[in-house]
Amino acid sequence: MENFASLVPLVIIFPLLGMLINIFFGKNMGERAVGYLATLAAGLAFGVALIMTIAIAGNGFEASVVNMPLIANWITIPGANVFIPWQLRVDTLSLTMMLVVTGVGTLIHIYAIGYMHGDSRFPRFFQYLNLFLMFMLILVTGNNFLVTFVGWEGVGLCSFLLIGFWFDKTRGEGWRNSNAARKAFIVNRVGDFGFLVAIFLTFWTFGTLDYYKPGEMPYHPELTANIQNVSFAQNGGIGTHGVFILADQWLQDGNRTVAIGPYTLPLTTVVTLITMFMLLGVTGKSAQIPLFVWLPDAMAGPTPVSALIHAATMVTAGIFLMVRSNVLFHAAPLTSMVVTVIGSGTAVAAGYIALGQWDIKKVLAYSTVSQLGFMVAAVGLGGYTAAMFHLVTHAFFKALLFLGSGSVIHGMEHGEHLAHAAHGEDNHAHAHEGEHAAEHAEPVFDAQDMRNMGGLRAKMPITFWTYLIGTLALSGIFPLAGFWSKDEIIGRALYAATTEGRLEGWFALLLLIIAAGFTAFYMWRQINLVFLGKSRTAAADHAVESNGFMTLPLIILAVLSVFGGLLNFPWSLPGIAAETMGKALEATVSYASSVPFNLVNLVLALLTLAVALGAIWLAHTIYGKQALAEGNLDQLERGATRGLFEIANGKLYFDEFYGALIEQPYNRAAAWLADKLDWQFWHDYVHNSVIVAGFNGMAAFLSGPFDKGFIDGGFMDIGKGIQWLGRQIKRIQTGYVRTYAFTVLIGVLLVLLLILLPLIRQVLQR
């Protein structure tokens, strides 16, 4: 195991190498080579992760810590006793994430080769993708909060770069794209601030940032013995134990306090603070209320990006972090409650908003937010395994759906192109008319607007069927992956509500079931709008199936979406042990106790399934006959439900709320500052009056009195003085020999006196 775990730096180095090669040689390599290389880098990383997974499975899930080559001691301050090594942790949790990231990542790389074909900055896209993979793997493999934070920030950077990848699009789209990138970046900063404070507090409290020191085993509630064996001889264990072991021990000790500035707080309070700040970071990265607003806008990026970063991997970093920090969250019931409320609230709210979206990717984006809400709620409820399970399956089917939507968009754009070409040929005879028409601003064709679609089922069969599988999986239809994972979360909520007696469990149960219904409903609405019925535009009519690069990942992901549930199947099947994932994670996640599956769960599962099927039926009744009402209106936009639809379409007015609360005051303050401070004070006064005038004055002084007067004049005076001196000395050179002789006489006398000086002194002293 040790040997295989030591391969872990490779999962970071492979994408890095891929990126570097593409940076230096990408321009000359050609599209295919660039794409293949980047894909190879991701694939090799996946291979390494796979090898390590197999190795760890045969080794009793024993975690290991590997020093990163070269930079292992990147932060070492001996004087301050600060030693934060760059260590990589290989355990079931990080391996799960690695597999998801590299596996889905590889598929999306393949997909992107087809999707990004012909893009002007094709190599750069793959450089970014590889860079993202590198940072994501740093995030998941880090053995301490700081390394994780490096990855956290790195993926944020890549997210920014990739959302704004098409910043140069015309007709204002470039602006929208770059604004979306900025929005994502800025909103994430709020969350990162929280994470950073959490890191500081952790370091202050525990004196280390390492999750576990090398050789330490996570503490397990069932195996209380192993914590007793831990030696806490020196310094309360600081320096020899990781954060989580210390936290477990200290919390068990009780009455432990932490001095923060002038305050002395109980350890539990501090842990609550830490987890609260961490939660802030999670809401930013994983797009939860209140910081979810960036994710839908992030769909401005290329669809593979949306699939990889904004559905499958990066946004799940928050979930990963919370699962990683399960010891802390478990010790902070208040935070857990807040997490649960936020998660389930987000799940419902985002699901509701998704009902009213027209943009095919926006629907999926809100769906992602909603599903992330499921996971967050699962963490809050203590279902760490459930959260990770849903994370994995969600990665499968949401990546599938995004890629499918990308395929649809791609097809639509092709269709639009083809339709335009046909139209242009038709109108070739009427050139004048064409020119005239061109003068009128043609409404921009939106290839992502579902109102422009319809009837694509026949045009793009592979896309349709895979998309359908993804939809059903997401909706939680038996026996697809989503059913199992989602059901586990809901079962966990019931468990929390009943067995653990947590009030928020009921709250979460209710909201999550509603959210599940919403999910099935909006997904079926989407199927209806996009694939069923008749083509509503010429573009949709001309749409074509995408090429193999794009359809192959769809098929693979569809298969994974179908069978993903086996990863954590409640019962053992031939060749597959029951709860594979849960067992594996239990080795890493201290409080990943699974809920025993019983009849209540079965009933609940059937109930959830019924809700989903009911929602699908409802959606089919509403949208089945005719996807759109008259005037391109949604079926729900008419009559009594109009208000509800408009609220959903308006995204619950979160953007407007933030606009009024933050953006407007901020803009007004900025405008005031720009006008008063910058223009009037800084430019007009400081620049013009103080700096310009002062500079001119100083320059005038320096050039006039100083340069001309002092320096020039000084040198002129020196020259004149030397001239004068020369004229004076010249007079000595009379040319008359007798004066020279006289000079010699004086010299002789002086020398004589000098020689006789001792004698004279002697005589005078006598």
Next chain:
Amino acid sequence: MPQAPTIPVEYFVLLSAILFIMGVMGVLLRRNAIMIFMSIELMLNAANLALVAFARQWGQIGGQLIVFFVITVAAAEVAVGLALIVAIFRTKRTIDIDELHAMEG
């Protein structure tokens, strides 16, 4: 060994000094190049006298030898110097050194 001096060496030194300053005065005051030359010879002689006096005082034959050399050098000097004077006279038609100040700065 030299015989015991009957005339104190101071007398010779003093005489030498007097002759020397007379030579100096000649160099400083006379304008005739040949006169200046002869004054220089006078100074040389004064110096020689002092040297010989001290040679006897110290009982060192070296002093007398230096005088020997001085006389030789003086002969050389006179030869070259007079040749120069002749050349100058042929050029300038005068040996008044006040007339010869082409080196004036």
Next chain:
Amino acid sequence: MSLELGIFLVVAIVAIASAAFMLLTRNAVHSALFLVVNFACVAFFYLLLNAPFLAMIQITVYAGAIMVLFMFVIMLLGAEKLGSQPAHYRWLAPIGAILTGLFLVIALFVVVQGNVGLLKAAPPNPQLRVVHALPGSPTLDVYMNDTRALASVAYTGATPFGQVLPGDYVLALYPSCTQPAASPCADPIATKAKSVLSKRITLKENTTTTLVLLGDPKAPQFVAVPTDLSTLNDDNTFRLQAVNATPGLATVSLLNINPLKANSTDPNDNHGELPLLSNIAFGQVGTVNTPLPKGSYSLVWARDNDRLAPLSDFVAQGKTSELVILVQETTGSGVALPLTLRATPVPTQEAFGSPQAIGQSLLSTYLLPFELVSLLLLAAMVGAIILTREDVVRRVRRREIVTEGALRINRATSAATTPANPETSGD
């Protein structure tokens, strides 16, 4: 006031007066003549100062050759008098007078305060030689204070004189090494070998000592003979000393036999025998008080009426110091055989300032300066000849002495700044 001082004062006054006249006379010819008088006075002072050779040179070279040269030039150029142009730098006269007066004051000061008359040369170091007059003793090395000094000395031989610093010395004699150089003998000092003779002696400044090794070979001893090397008044005389080195022979006398009167029957002539020294006991030194005239002598030692060891062909040079030693060798048959040894004659010092003394120094210590001065004289001769050549003078007159390069630069600069001015550009 002695006569010598009186003469000195008179001549000094003449010298100063002639120098003054030389300065004051407007006619250069007169000046030159006064200068000759002055030089003659200086030559006289040289005589007073024990420098007769220099005095002669002064007269011949200076007063003669050089001044004649001056006269020639003055006459040749017709430059006896200058025109009466107004003199420049009139202030030079008073200030020069003041300064030269100051010079004189300094000289007076030095003479009065500097104790010039008390300055004396350091007395010469003691000189020492060893004469080997011990029959039957091997060649010996001389060690002073355990350091090998002087040269090896064999029987009948003498080392040359060596200078040593004054002071006490332990003088020891060891047998010389007769081994070949490949296998040198052990250092006698290091091996603490027994010396033939070891004696403590004191050497004073300004002394010249001959140590004679003599006596019984079983009990050798040193006899210190003070050797007088001071200048002889008469160059044709020499000094004679004799040492009796025969332990068994009581007192002896040294006789000089006049061969012309050897057969004379006149009792006053005493067979031509003239006692030079008499009654010299063993180890005693006899010194002939008055220097003897140089020439051939026939010496013989006498003990009472015995005539021992005659030395008939004794030829003495002038200006030397001679030493004869009577020794008694024992032949193989045991017969004692008296013998007269003659140590290497030592030349006495030359008179101070004499041509010989000057010549000795000039060709030894001062050889290099002498050669340099000769070269200088040669160069001056050549220079004088070249300088007075007509074409050189003509070139100087045309100012062609300025090199072509300098002229070109001058032309270029003057052309660049001001219109070429032939008058100034040549300067």
